Amino acid sequence: xxxxxxxxxxxxxxxxxxxxxTEAALFEAFGGVRGMVETVLPxxxxxxxxxxxxxxxxxxxxxxxxxxxxxxxxxAMKDTVKHAFSGVFGVAFGVVFAMMTGNAKDFYLPxxxxxxxxxxxxxxxxxxxxxxxxxxxxxxxxxxLSWRTRNPGRKKAYAxxxxxxxxxxxxxxxxxxxxxxxxxTTQLGWVLVTLKIPPFLLAVWLTWVFLAKAPPPIxxxxxxxxxxxxxxxxKAALAGEHGELPTGARHRRD
Numbered sequence: 017x018x019x020x021x022x023x024x025x026x027x028x029x030x031x032x033x034x035x036x037x038t039e040a041a042l043f044e045a046f047g048g049v050r051g052m053v054e055t056v057l058p059x060x061x062x063x064x065x066x067x068x069x070x071x072x073x074x075x076x077x078x079x080x081x082x083x084x085x086x087x088x089x090x091x092a093m094k095d096t097v098k099h100a101f102s103g104v105f106g107v108a109f110g111v112v113f114a115m116m117t118g119n120a121k122d123f124y125l126p127x128x129x130x131x132x133x134x135x136x137x138x139x140x141x142x143x144x145x146x147x148x149x150x151x152x153x154x155x156x157x158x159x160x161l162s163w164r165t166r167n168p169g170r171k172k173a174y175a176x177x178x179x180x181x182x183x184x185x186x187x188x189x190x191x192x193x194x195x196x197x198x199x200x201t202t203q204l205g206w207v208l209v210t211l212k213i214p215p216f217l218l219a220v221w222l223t224w225v226f227l228a229k230a231p232p233p234i235x236x237x238x239x240x241x242x243x244x245x246x247x248x249x250x251k252a253a254l255a256g257e258h259g260e261l262p263t264g265a266r267h268r269r270d
Contacts, residue, residue, distance in 0.1 A: 177219075
C-alpha cells in the first residue's frame with residue numbers, strides 16, 4: 017500500500033471538506049434542482065392536458081415540445097445538456113409508443129421499463145463487484161476505478177449506495193407496473209409524477225450519507241501529473257550527471 021492509498025486521518029475540517037466535495041459531485045452527476053424540473057415537467061404537462069381534455073395527440077406534442085424547449089434553453093445558456101437530452105429521448109420514446117398503440121398509458125411505458133432496467137443494473141453490477149454508482153461517480157471524483165482495488169472503504173460505500181438505488185427503484189416499479197394494468201391513464205400519470213422526485217431524493221440522500229462517511233477518493237489524475245513531473249525531473253537529473261543540457265537548452269544555445 018502506498019502513502020496515497022492509506023486512509024487520510026480524519027479531522028472535523030477534513031470531514032466537512034469531504035461532505036462538500038460529495039455534495040458538489042452528486043449535484044453535478046444528477047443535475048440538481050434544474051435536472052429534477054426537467055425530469056418532471058414533460059410528464060406533468062402530459063398528464064395535466066390529458067386529464068383536462070383526453071387528447072392524446074395534444075398531450076404528447078406538448079410534452080415533447082417542452083422537452084425540446086428545455087434543451088434549447090440549456091444550449092442558449094451554454095450549459096450541459098445531458099440531462100435535458102435524456103429527457104427528450106425518454107419523452108420521444110413515450111410519444112412514439114403511445115401514438116403507435118393509440119393507448120395514452122403507453123406514453124409512460126418506456127420510462128417504466130427504463131426504471132426497471134436501471135434497478136436491475138444497480139443490483140447486478142453490485143453483485144459482480146463493480147457497483148454502478150462507482151462507475152458513474154468515479155470520474156466525477158477524479159478517482160476513476162481506483163476505488164475497486166485501492167480504496168476498499170470507498171468500494172463498500174459505492175456498493176451500499178447502489179443497493180439503495182436498486183431497491184428504491186424496484187419498489188417504485190412494484191407500485192407502477194400494477195397501476196399500468198389496472199388504473200386508467202390519469203391515475204397512472206399522477207402517481208408516476210408524484211413518485212418522480214421523492215424516491216430520487218431518498219436515493220441521493222443515502223448516497224451522500226454513505227460517501228460522506230467513506231474514505232476520501234484517490235485523485236488518479238493528480239497522481240499521473242505527479243508521476244510525469246517526477247519523470248521529467250529524473251531525466252533532467254540524469255542529463256545533468258552526464259553533463260548534457262536539456263533539449264530545450266541545447267536548442268537555445270545553438
